[in-house]
Amino acid sequence: MVDAARAAKMADRIKVIVAKTLERGIRDPRLGFVTITDVRVTGDLQHASVFYTVYGTDDERLDSAAALKSATGLVRREVGKNLTARLTPSIEFIADGIPENAALIDSLLTEAHLRDASVEALKKTAKYAGDEDPYVKPRDIAAEEEAAGFDDDDDDDEDDDGHYVSDKD
DSSP: OOOHHHHHHHHHHHHHHHHHHHHHTOOOTTOOEEEEEEEEEOTTSOEEEEEEEEESOHHHHHHHHHHHHHTHHHHHHHHHHHOOSSSOOEEEEEEOOHHHHHHHHHHHHHHHHHHHHHHHHHHHTOOOSSOSSOSOOOOOHHHHHHHHTOOOOTTEEEOTTSOEEETTO
C-alpha cells in the first residue's frame, strides 16, 4: 500500500495534467467549458477519479460528458507520459455535484430568511396567552384591605384582657 501523501501528490499532478490536456489536446466540438474540480486516487494508485463541472445548460453538460468519455484514452495516455509512476492509473470522469448542491443550499437559505421574516412580523402583533407577567408577586396586604373597605383607624385599642375597646364608648 502507498501512503496517503504520495497518493495526494499524484492526484494533484494528475489534476494539472488532465486540465492541460483538456485545454490543449482535445478538439472535440462537444466539449464545453469544463473545470476539473478534484482528482482522487486509490491507495494502490491504480485508479483515478476525475471530478469536473461544466458551465452551461443541461444539453451542454451531456455533450461534455460524452466528449470526456470518448477522450478518456487520450487523457490516460497523456497522464502516463507526464507521470513518473510505474503504472498509469485508469481514468474515470465523474460529474461533480457542487453547482447543484450550491443552488440547493442557496434556495434553503432563502426559504429560511423568508420564514424568519414572517416570524418577525408575527412577533410584532403577538399577544400573551395569559397574564403579561405570569410570575407571582408578594401580596400587599394593606392595599388589599384598603381596597376591600376595611377601616384601619387608631381609635380601637386593646384592654388588659386582649379585648378590643373602642374610644367612642
